Amino acid sequence: MKALTWQGKRSLAVEEVPDPRIEFATDAIVKITSTAICGSDLHLYELLGPFLDRGDILGHEPMGVVVEVGSDVTDLAIGDRVVVPFNISCGHCFMCRRGLQSQCETTQVREYGSGAALFGYTKLYGQVPGGQAEYLRVPHADYNHIRVGRDLPDDRYLFLSDILPTAWQGVEYADVPEGGTLAVMGLGPVGQFVARIGVHRGFRVLAVDPVPERRAMAERHGVLAYDLTDDVVAELRDLTEGRGADSVVDAVGLEAHGNPGIKAAQTAIGLLPDVVSQPLMERVGIDRLAALHASIDLVRRGGTVSLSGVYAGDADIMPMKTMFDKQIGMRMGQCNVKRWIDDILPLVEDSSDPLGVMDLTTHRVSLDRAPEMYETFQKKADGCIKVVLEP
Ligand SMILES: NC(=O)c1ccc[n+]([C@@H]2O[C@H](COP(=O)([O-])OP(=O)(O)OC[C@H]3O[C@@H](n4cnc5c(N)ncnc54)[C@H](O)[C@@H]3O)[C@@H](O)[C@H]2O)c1
Numbered sequence: 214m215k216a217l218t219w220q221g222k223r224s225l226a227v228e229e230v231p232d233p234r235i236e237f238a239t240d241a242i243v244k245i246t247s248t249a250i251c252g253s254d255l256h257l258y259e260l261l262g263p264f265l266d267r268g269d270i271l272g273h274e275p276m277g278v279v280v281e282v283g284s285d286v287t288d289l290a291i292g293d294r295v296v297v298p299f300n301i302s303c304g305h306c307f308m309c310r311r312g313l314q315s316q317c318e319t320t321q322v323r324e325y326g327s328g329a330a331l332f333g334y335t336k337l338y339g340q341v342p343g344g345q346a347e348y349l350r351v352p353h354a355d356y357n358h359i360r361v362g363r364d365l366p367d368d369r370y371l372f373l374s375d376i377l378p379t380a381w382q383g384v385e386y387a388d389v390p391e392g393g394t395l396a397v398m399g400l401g402p403v404g405q406f407v408a409r410i411g412v413h414r415g416f417r418v419l420a421v422d423p424v425p426e427r428r429a430m431a432e433r434h435g436v437l438a439y440d441l442t443d444d445v446v447a448e449l450r451d452l453t454e455g456r457g458a459d460s461v462v463d464a465v466g467l468e469a470h471g472n473p474g475i476k477a478a479q480t481a482i483g484l485l486p487d488v489v490s491q492p493l494m495e496r497v498g499i500d501r502l503a504a505l506h507a508s509i510d511l512v513r514r515g516g517t518v519s520l521s522g523v524y525a526g527d528a529d530i531m532p533m534k535t536m537f538d539k540q541i542g543m544r545m546g547q548c549n550v551k552r553w554i555d556d557i558l559p560l561v562e563d564s565s566d567p568l569g570v571m572d573l574t575t576h577r578v579s580l581d582r583a584p585e586m587y588e589t590f591q592k593k594a595d596g597c598i599k600v601v602l603e604p
Pocket residue numbers: 251252253254255256375376379398399400401402403404421422423424427441464465466467468469470471503504520521522523546547548
């Protein structure tokens with residue numbers, strides 16, 4: 214089959230690779246019809262090379278049709294149309310039973326001290342072949358699927374794989390009081406949905422992003438969007454009676470604009486041999502914290518900061534005095550995809566499209582063009598906001 218493979222920093226190739234096969238009786242094979250590129254994939258493209266091997270298949274936002282099931286799979290049949298959640302979880306362990314599927318104890322990657330295995334996401338998360346490919350092997354297939362109807366187009370359902378539940382969890386964890394103000398840092402695909410979910414729930418939503426077309430897209434959905442300037446935090450504070458927002462979601466993560474020194478360090482570490490760079494990246498702070506620190510600055514006293522954006526350094530410098538004194542609540546983590554599906558599925562099937570899932574994808578192209586689209590998405594060129602690939 215054809216698959217998108219990692220070859221090196223900012224270097225990808227669509228290659229012919231062996232078709233995936235059923236390896237365990239609980240596996241299924243899905244023929245992929247749509248598969249998106251995520252902001253998280255950009256971290257692999259740019260930064261996390263030390264944890265990837267040449268030839269690793271990327272991708273964790275796929276959907277398609279079941280073409281084969283293992284002998285122990287009882288809840289899926291050939292021909293079922295499914296979205297595949299990006300975390301691989303068992304559905305019955307201590308964590309899964311508590312709705313913490315991203316911490317699944319059956320698939321945890323203990324060698325690296327990580328939570329549940331993820332599709333297409335480095336050795337830290339199990340080095341499981343990903344879904345930017347013609348076919349995908351889905352482990353624990355009875356649980357790791359979201360079965361969907363046949364009538365609506367893929368775009369309605371595809372984002373259930375990751376960014377919609379991620380945004381939903383981001384808003385849940387932000388604990389916004391009724392009628393309160395939610396600030397959103399970043400209007401990439403995740404921030405778009407965070408902001409729209411906030412509007413859908415009746416909050417006043419203020420968002421920040423340096424890219425004009427991302428702000429314009431958010432404004433189409435009732436969001437008040439602001440450029441990333443030196444005074445934006447002060448400007449938003451003024452809009453909230455000088456107190457700051459009740460809740461802030463950071464939908465940016467570790468590659469934020471605004472930390473040139475750390476960017477240079479990230480690049481330098483990435484150029485070292487894997488044996489040297491891996492422990493450095495695991496144990497030292499490598500994150501660009503501009504968006505996180507701005508979120509802490511912007512939230513009101515006693516408010517909540519919720520991190521949807523990914524962070525990876527274990528020695529990041531945090532403003533503990535401010536966090537303690539302002540009595541900030543904080544929640545974060547990989548999304549527990551399956552936990553939120555019952556809440557979101559009716560919204561994506563609603564004919565009025567309340568979260569605007571049909572207004573996110575700017576580029577729908579064949580899988581062959583994936584390497585070029587990673588570059589376009591990373592550079593935010595050509596108005597690119599979300600890319601969907603068709604194998
Ligand atoms: N928690 C999860 O389970 C989960 C799931 C999916 C994605 N993510 C993470 O969410 C983050 C966003 O993903 P995305 O797909 O939207 O990617 P993206 O890279 O397209 O979005 C990031 C946005 O932040 C903006 N930005 C950069 N620096 C900023 C700053 N200092 N202040 C405000 N905005 C700034 C960028 O212009 C961009 O629009 C990434 O870190 C990604 O890894 C997490």
